[in-house]
Amino acid sequence: MGPLSSSASGDKLTLKDAGGNSAPGSRPSQQDQYTILLPAQIPFKTEKTLLFLGVYDGHVTSDVSLHAKQHLHRLILESPDIQTGNYEKAIEDAVQKEDNLLLDQFKAGNEVFGKSGSTFSVCLVDLTDGILVVGNLGDSHVLLAEHHPNGWEMKRITKAHKPGSDAEKERIKEAGGVVNRELGSPRIGALNMSRALGDLQYKAPLINADEPFSLEQEIAGFNPEKEQGDLLSNRPAISRIELEEDRKYIVILTTDGVTDEMEDRRILDRVVAHWNYGTRAEGVAGKITTEATGGPMSDNATCVCAFIYGRQHDSA
Numbered sequence: 001m002g003p004l005s006s007s008a009s010g011d012k013l014t015l016k017d018a019g020g021n022s023a024p025g026s027r028p029s030q031q032d033q034y035t036i037l038l039p040a041q042i043p044f045k046t047e048k049t050l051l052f053l054g055v056y057d058g059h060v061t062s063d064v065s066l067h068a069k070q071h072l073h074r075l076i077l078e079s080p081d082i083q084t085g086n087y088e089k090a091i092e093d094a095v096q097k098e099d100n101l102l103l104d105q106f107k108a109g110n111e112v113f114g115k116s117g118s119t120f121s122v123c124l125v126d127l128t129d130g131i132l133v134v135g136n137l138g139d140s141h142v143l144l145a146e147h148h149p150n151g152w153e154m155k156r157i158t159k160a161h162k163p164g165s166d167a168e169k170e171r172i173k174e175a176g177g178v179v180n181r182e183l184g185s186p187r188i189g190a191l192n193m194s195r196a197l198g199d200l201q202y203k204a205p206l207i208n209a210d211e212p213f214s215l216e217q218e219i220a221g222f223n224p225e226k227e228q229g230d231l232l233s234n235r236p237a238i239s240r241i242e243l244e245e246d247r248k249y250i251v252i253l254t255t256d257g258v259t260d261e262m263e264d265r266r267i268l269d270r271v272v273a274h275w276n277y278g279t280r281a282e283g284v285a286g287k288i289t290t291e292a293t294g295g296p297m298s299d300n301a302t303c304v305c306a307f308i309y310g311r312q313h314d315s316a
Contacts, residue, residue, distance in 0.1 A: 012130035018306040019282025023289035025298035031058035032302040033069040051125040057255040064198035065118040087133040117199035147248040161195035177231030178221035189216035202232035245310035257301030
């Protein structure tokens with residue numbers, strides 16, 4: 001497709017193109033961020049040809065989404081588990097380390113990390129072995145499209161983490177928290193999500209302080225009388241998918257400003273149409289965010305697209 005095509009001899013997959021775009025929508029500021037590291041840009045030496053993709057959807061402020069954009073990929077890729085192919089553990093450990101970095105900043109006086117947070121979705125693609133590993137917190141998502149003889153089939157890989165789901169309500173209750181509906185939808189404090197980076201006021205050790213940090217923390221179930229766990233979790237949902245060398249794939253990462261406005265199938269249909277027309281990946285992502293933010297009261301919207309072909313389609 002062009003100069004961004006990337007693969008090494010023996011790789012099962014070829015990256016044809018990858019690109020992203022963010023649009024502010026009707027919001028006064030942009031709190032979404034994204035990261036794309038092409039194989040040649042991976043800062044750590046690896047035996048495999050790797051692609052990293054990430055989107056981060058900040059709330060309250062953009063501080064945590066910016067911090068994650070700057071650090072999360074590094075924490076993942078520098079993990080020794082990358083070298084052994086345990087990409088799931090690399091992502092899980094990196095998320096814990098990222099929250100620890102935010103806590104260090106909080107203790108140093110940067111209290112914005114107490115109230116600010118971010119969802120995310122990230123993808124590690126091992127082009128050499130044909131492996132896709134996806135992790136997410138909150139309501140940022142990854143869609144995977146696979147081309148079959150009868151056309152494109154798509155599924156959503158990620159899991160939404162919402163306080164209203166039975167599993168999350170039970171987890172929050174066991175941690176000592178309370179799900180409230182004071183703002184209409186199920187929430188932890190002021191948050192309509194149950195897992196995220198940052199928002200340290202809802203996590204240990206801040207949830208176990210002697211005095212409440214905020215009114216939102218009290219609403220979430222702050223109780224100085226007993227030890228509490230993380231009311232808001234930072235444990236990501238993670239999936240591994242084997243990719244075949246005789247197929248074509250499209251990986252699409254979005255923030256909820258896209259998926260709340262467009263059905264998954266429409267996103268795919270628009271992506272395929274623009275790609276087939278000859279639009280590069282960055283332009284395809286821009287078409288999606290423009291459409292998602294076209295209505296009134298639209299949210300920040302971010303889309304990242306990667307077009308990956310099995311080596312049997314390398315010349316396509």
